[in-house]
Amino acid sequence: MHASSPTRAVAPRLESAAQHRLHEYRPEVILTLPRVQGFGMTFLLDERLDMSDAAPNEVQLGVGVVSPQVHRMSVALEMRQIKYATGVVEHRYIPTFYANAGLPAGFDLRTRTRFEARGVAGKWTQRYINRAAIGHDIDVGHRALFPYLQSDVFYDTKFDDINRIDATVGVRVPITSEASIDPFFARSTDSYRNPKVGLTAGMILRVAL
Secondary structure (H helix, E strand, C coil): CCCCCCHHHHHHHHHHHHEEEEEEEEEEEECCCCCCCCEEEEEEEEEEEEEECCEEEEEEEEEEEEEECCCEEEEEEEEEEEEECCCCCEEEEEEEEEEEECCHEEEEEEEEEEEEEEECCEEEEEEEEEEEEEECCEEEECEEEEEEEEEEEEEEEECEEEEEHHHHHHHHEEECCEEEEEEEEEEEEEECCCCEEEEEEEEEEEEEE
16 A cells, blocks of 8 residues: 555645635726815726636726815715626715824824625615725835735624624835826635635726826
8 A cells, every 4th residue: 555645635635725715806996086175086996806717706886085184184985886796786885084194113004994884685784894004115216115014804784793804915106196006915804705715916006187
């Protein structure tokens, strides 16, 4: 009898773990129109594409208004329509509060507190999301890059529980005075989703006219 190879024993476990993870690409575009008295109108397109075949798992369209910054704080109000691969359509109404603060050694803390009212087929639930990101500007070739680490904590009234935590690493790269890109990688853990673990590679394009 031949001894079983440790590599053969480990391979099925690795394959099984990979099959129980959600793998997605996430391209996102945020466009802000010229501001009037400090207020800007925003438009959003956010897609979640399956890495295996690039089929959309989720498509989000949004429109909103963002206030001017006062003492490094601002507020926004947004409406979104989300269409899932199953055909289900969800509507969200989202007030958001942003606040930034300087930290020692030149680091910056950027927070986002978001409340979502979510409607699907006439049934409404609420979700609270708290985001905190820490980063530091780095000059590279006359560009001020902003690499950052970010966490998002989700509380959903549908489960009456903190159901999801996201961890993200990314970098904001200015392209022009009006545009920037954020390539990022994120890992999400959702206690009530199957699969529970999701891995996302994404890119955010921000344009402020």
